[in-house]
Amino acid sequence: MMTDIRSLLAHWEKSGRIEHVREEVDPEYELAAIVRRGRGKKPYYFHKIKGYRVPMVSGLGGDRGMLAESMDIGVRDLVPKLIDAIVTPIPTRRVDRGPVQENVVTDRIVLDELFPICKYHKDDSGRYLVSGVLVVKQKDGSKRYTSIRRMQYLGGNRASILISSPELFRQYKEYEQENAPMEVAIMFGVVPAVILASQISTHLYHRDKLDVAGALLGQSLEVVPCRTVDLEVLSEAEVVLEGRMLPHVREQEGPFGELGGYYGDRTPQPIVELSAITFRNDPIWQTIYPSGFEEHTPMAIAREAVLLSTVRQVVPDVLDVHLTPGGIGRYHAVISIDKQSEGDAKQACLAAFASDKDLKHVVVVDKDVNIFDAEDVEWAIATRVQADLDVFIVPGAKGSPLEPSHQLRGVSAKMGIDATYPTSAAEAYRRTSVVVNGVPERGA
Ligand SMILES: Cc1cc2nc3c(=O)[nH]c(=O)nc-3n(C[C@H](O)[C@H](O)[C@H](O)COP(=O)(O)O)c2cc1C
Incomplete structure (x- = not known):
């Protein structure tokens, strides 16, 4: 089973489904304009990002057929499989070390010196990270949740974060009431099953979504303890940002091109301060085109x-x-x-x-x-x-x-x-059919 994006990319490479972009691409506007052509359904591999040495991928999980294939199931099985995975998750396995911590940066963190941060739409308020899978733990340490939350990069080790769902915001408020930061880790470069599982609602299921991702992939996923926060992340992620959401600090965020294809409002949002960046050797950076199929x-x-x-x-x-x-x-x-x-x-x-x-x-x-x-x-x-x-x-x-x-x-x-x-009128609604090699086939 393909539990990391490297094996998934290799699988798609074999059938020629990756669009390679070998010319230099600017992370400001140009990359988004290219990815948008594939509408988030086509995997792109950018070999040269202007100003950076890391390659970047996008469009890994937007096409239903390819998403299903990444989990080795048929496209019509996506919903039943997700329901099964929610009912019978497979718990993660904790290991001491994993590839995602082959490189660890904790001093003088300047995220955009290491990884490109894209500007997507013409009137976006800044550069955004849109594909990171956020990991947090409930305040009593009992439950772990993942979700995707966009982050507007503010320079150095700071970014704002947009949390629209009530459950996570309630948890953040609990920390805030005690004037304490909420620890977070944000994973980049994870397989589509992890992204799919992150989208189930916490308030409905209260499931550990990494366990649900494990069930989607039919095996327990390996997690490693973070270096500067008390959380665990997938050992096969490409890049992880560790940090803290600060209490009682907000900065203006937006406008940003939202999922419906319109710009959202400018509103005050919480801030994350990064305490570590960890990544694999030769990391592959990943993004999702916002408001596309992915x-x-x-x-x-x-x-x-x-x-x-x-x-x-x-x-x-x-x-x-x-x-x-x-x-x-x-x-x-x-x-x-x-x-x-x-x-x-x-x-x-x-x-x-x-x-x-x-x-x-x-x-x-x-x-x-x-x-x-x-x-x-x-x-x-x-x-x-x-x-x-x-x-x-x-x-x-x-x-x-x-x-x-x-x-x-x-x-x-x-x-x-x-x-x-x-x-009662079934006869009047009988669809026409034609006969192909002796077999009836729909005529209209
Ligand atoms: C690519 C992508 C970007 C997303 N960006 C945000 C975001 O910026 N803020 C947000 O609250 N939800 C965002 N979502 C939706 C949440 O991740 C989703 O509603 C949440 O994980 C549901 O789980 P919860 O009930 O545990 O909050 C995004 C989803 C995807 C797939």
Whole structure:
């Protein structure tokens, strides 16, 4: 199993799937412009970054097929596999030393002397680190959490950090109340399974997400103790930043191009002060293009796992769910059901809205529609929906604070679309087929 990015890159190299960029690339704007062309779905390997000796990779986990392949499973197994991994995680193994600590810097830390920090969008407020997997421990030391939080580099050993989810912010506040710093470690250059596992919600599962990543990869992952903080990190990560989130210190952060493709607000955010940088020999630095598939896909799959489980409680014959790329993996869901009786589709919409406040529009289709094919879904809407009967709107429910179309931030209308046909009229909805080598194949 490929537990480090070196073996994953070697695997993709064999099938010629890595786009090598051998010319010098500027980390300011140019690198992002190149990666954006692949939309976060294509792995890029940058050999020469202007001003640096380290190579850089991006686009390792944005394509669902490649993400599944990195875990040695089929693409349709991603959501069931994640659900299984949450239910039966495989605990990490602690070892004394590992490759990520082949080099340790604790004196005079100036992060951008060692690693390039990119500027992504035209109007971003500065240079950002967007792909680091943050490791923290609950204050009583009992639980470890990982998540991804962007950091705006402030020079030397300082960066601001954006924490939008309530659970981690609550933990940070607990430290702050005691005027104590919260220890953090941030891992770069980890396999897509680690990133995917980091996206499951702490407040739902309270799982150690490195253990979940282990289950996704079918083996226990090795962790090593950090050098300057009481945390553990993956021994096969490429680079780790160790540090502390300071209590009662904030600096302005943003605007930055958010996942929806708009600039976010400028707001005061906490600060991390680095106490160590550790890295492998010949480290490979990694980034993710924000608002591309590499950001949307792991978030979407983690949300699909919740969606599938919740809808299944209400409509047992739900077959699959998809948070569509056009809906940035967050606002639009398509759900396929094996409809047993009238009302099932609207019930599935209601369950979906209850499961995820960020959902705005949900379409429910019959089992003959491919929910991963936007054209097929539109075909179902075109041929099976009467707006006065099949569409319902719930005004003024909770929504995503990141979404700008609300009149009131965080309040959103919900629209459900029942694109299933009436069970009593099945004959009128029989899809045409053609015959290929004696086998029927869909005609439309
Ligand atoms: C590439 C990428 C960048 C992300 N950046 C941020 C961020 O800057 N701030 C944030 O709060 N969440 C960010 N997220 C989402 C969180 O990582 C995710 O919501 C969190 O891990 C969920 O876990 P939690 O419930 O333990 O907080 C990002 C996700 C990805 C995939």
